[in-house]
Amino acid sequence: MIHLMIMMLERVGIIVILGFILAHMKVFRQHLQHPQGYKGKTVLICIFSLFSMISNYTGIIIRGDEILYNDWVFTIDPSSSIANTRILGVEIGGLIGGPFVGAGVGLLAGVHRFSLGGSTALSCAVSSLLAGVASGCIGLFFRKRHQMVTPRVAALAGISMEALQMFMILVLAKPQADAFALVQMIGVPMMIVNGTGSFIFLSIIQSIIRKEEQAKAVQTHRVFSIADQTLPFFRQGLNEASCKSAARIIHEMTGTDAVSITDRENILAHVGEGAGHHIPSRSLITGLSKKVIKTGKVMKVKSRDEIECTHHACPLQAAIVLPLISNQQTIGTLKLYFKSPAGLNQVAEELAEGLAMLFSTQLELGEAELQSKLLKDAEIKALQAQVNPHFLFNAIHTISALCRTDAEKTRKLLLQLSVYFRSNLQGARQLLIPLSKELNHLEAYLSLEQARFPGKYTIEFHIEDGLECLEIPPFILQLLVENALRHAFPKKQKVCTVKVYVCSERDGVLMKVSDNGRGINPDMLEQLGKAQSSSKEGNGTGLYNLNQRLTGLFGRQASLDMKSEPGKGTEVSIKIPFQAGREGNGDAQGFNR
Structure with a gap:
């Protein structure tokens, strides 16, 4: 029995070596991990059937109680049988591929075993088919639970399938006494050897697959x-600036000898070997890059001539060139260079292809982000340009009325008018301006308004020191004050006061404009700033546009907050987060009027 077990272990070694070789083949691993569809299952059936047939050919002939030495078995005497590892291939095929694969391998292995003849030909053929189906059901059980069959389970399954074969020999083989003697002689060695072989075989496969998965994860x-x-x-x-920084990162993290990024005509960045003659902005792209840009396909070269570098001492001998695609157009290339063709291996190729796809996506996102920003800027500029045209006509009418009575005041008002419209033009070209400029703009506006209505309004400024360099959207305070002067006060109200506050808080800067006017009806208050609403005084466009600008620049946290009580006045406040602007170190002036 011990002698037979040693001889069978030698046969198992052949199958294990074949399994080790196959496990390193990419095609086999792909079908092994994903045996989906008839093509993948057919491949597994062919491979494991071949294992089982080799096991049949390398079996050990048993005649009575005698073990015969042989190299390959092609025919078996009717009075003899063989001890082999056929069930190992059948069982592993079923565990990995499921019932369909197991039944296919079992059928082919059984037919082949039956064709060799011998006293146990029929029982071995039937047991092969049954073992394939049974092991396939075990594999299906684990797959439905998204688990892999462990080597320990494979070993137990190998022992069980071999025990099934011994049972079929006792049932079908004749004469009964010879069948019993054969099972007594080969049963234990075959169960131990097939169980051990199953454990080793599946351990090798799983080890290689696990190593590959770890490499992919890394x-x-x-x-x-x-x-x-x-x-x-x-x-x-x-x-050039962005590509140089990106190329340096890629070069450091990939271990390539050089990295180059180009647009459709010039080298934008080159880091690593060959930097002395691959000079950004001064070097045109090579013919290889032109081919990639034209075809949009990855190209690999393994010689200096194929790289098409014109410098005679270029150390770069191999390269993989990948297209950078944005909006379905090739806008440039990413090139990974190597001083030796051996560096351009499969790992480097897969890494480069993954990077090219990600970089193309990043470029598309950047383009989309830029277009979105430009669109938002255009919307904001359009909103800023909606200045009340009547203000200009009213200012000119006021100044013309003062020309004959007060020349000095007229001169000052003309200067204030020029300040106002200069600020207006500058603000329309900028998203943010310093608070000091906004206050100058507001002061010019108030000078013109108070000239129209002498002594009617009192404006109080409460500006915290050190905030004059704080950047805010233009026209914010001017619009709120203008809105108060135009709509807050009844014609007969004697004391019309508007207060302007700017102060810092924990997480932002609070700007507030309040008045002691008539207040706003609660129903209308809910709509102001959120939608354009019609009333006798106006349609609410100014506050709505202002709110749109604020939320477009800073989000909902900077939207208008309005409080009002009929007969007591209105307070409009805006809170701009600190990260949106920046504070200066100077001292802001406080104005009191």
């Missing part, structure tokens, strides 16, 4: 790390 982590670090640069588009 590669994926590296790709995403590179993408994360280069994201801020590629979102700026393809320019």
Whole structure:
């Protein structure tokens, strides 16, 4: 029995070696991990059927109680049988591929065993089919639970399937006494050897698959790390500054000998070997890059001639060139260079292709982000341009009326009018301006309004020191004050006061304009700033546009907050978060009028 077990272990070694070789083949691993569809299952059936047939050919002939030495078995005497590892291939096929694969392998292996003849030909053929179906059901049980069959389970299954074969020999083989003697002789060795072989076979396969998955995880982590670090640069588009920073990161994290990024005509960045003659902005792209831009396909070269570098001492011998695509157009290339063709291996190729796809996505996102920003800027400019045209006519009418009575005051008002419209033009070209400029703009506006209505309004300024360099959207305070002067006060009200506050708080700057006017009806108060609403005094466009500008620039946290009580006045406040602007170190003037 011990002698037979040693001989069978030698046969198992052949199958294990074949399994080790196959496990390193990419095609086999793909079908092994994802045996979906008839094509994948057919491949597994063919492979494991071949294992089982080799086991039949390398079986050990048993005649009575005698073990015969042989190399390959092609025919078996009717009075003899063989001890082999056929069930190992059938069982592993079923565990990995499921009932369909197990039944296919069992059928082919059984027919082949039956064709060799011998006293146990029929029982071995039937047991092969049954073992394939049974092991396939075990594999299906684990797959439905999204689990892999462990080597321990494979070993137990191998022992069980071999026990099933011994049972079928006792049931079908004739004469009964010879069948019993055969099982007594080969049963235990075959169960132990097949169980051990199943354990080793599945351990090898799982070890290689696990190693590949770990390598993929490491590669994926590296790709995403590179993408994360280069994201801020590629979102700026393809320019020399952004590409140089991105190329340096790629070069450091991939271990390539050089990295180059180009647009459709010039090298934008080159880091690493060959930097002395691959000079950004002064070097045109090579013929290789032109081919990639034209075709939009990845190209790999492994010689200096194929790189098409014109410098005679260029150390770069191999390269992979990948297209950078935005909006379905190739806008540039990413090139990874190597000093030796051996560096351009499969790992480097997969890494480069992953990076090119991510970088193309980043470029598209950057372009979309830029277009969105330009659109928002255009909307804000359009809103800022909606200045009340009647103000100009009223100011000119007031100044013309003063020309004959007060020349000095007329001169000052003309200067204030020029300040107002100069500020208006500058503000329409900027998203943010210093608070000091906004206050100058407001002071010019108030000078003109108070000239129209002498002594009617009292304006009080309460500006916290040190905020004059704080950047805010233009026309905010001027619009709120203008709104108060035009709509807050009844014609017969004697004391018309407007107060302007600007002060810092914990997480932002609070700007507030309040009046002691008539107040706002609660029903109308809910709509102001949120939608254009018609009334006798106006349609609410100014506050609505202002609210749109604020939320467009800073989000909902900077929207208008309005409080009002009929007969007591109105208070409109805006809170701008600190990160939106920046504070200066100077001292702001406080104005009291």
